[in-house]
Amino acid sequence: MPGQRKRKQRRLRETDRRxxxxxxxxxxTLLSTEDHAEFRTxxxxxxxxxxxxxxxxxxxxxxxGRLQHPTTYRVSVFVPAPA
Structure with missing residues (x-):
């Protein structure tokens, strides 16, 4: 369908902005691991x-991950700047 890619990209940008x-x-970063079970826990x-x-x-x-780099999982928290 013509124009579908543009609409999808626009929708993704709006979602990211919100x-x-x-x-x-x-x-x-609170946790960075290669173990999925540890990440989930x-x-x-x-x-x-x-x-x-x-x-x-x-x-x-x-x-x-690819052949040389394993899959990595990371948990991060936003820390606001002090006022």
């Missing part, structure tokens, strides 16, 4: 303890 945290700050424990109250302030990344 989910960005407000104001200046930085992403702080950490995320479940983090949500159970109430450390992740706003899902827009937590970033869960999966870096796909």
């Amino acid at each position: 989910s960005l945290p407000e104001g200046p700050g930085r992403w702080e 950490f995320v479940h424990r983090m949500y159970a303890q109430g450390l992740a109250t706003d899902p827009n302030l937590v970033r869960l990344d999966q870096f796909c």
Whole structure:
């Protein structure tokens, strides 16, 4: 269908813009591992303890591995800059 790629890209950009945290700050890495079970356990424990109250302030990344680099999982939290 003509123009579908443009619409999809625009929709993805709008979604990314809505989910960005407000104001200046930085992403702080809490966990970086190659073990998926450890990653999943950490995320479940983090949500159970109430450390992740706003899902827009937590970033869960999966870096796909290839032959030389294994798949890596990372949990980051947005830390706002002090006022």
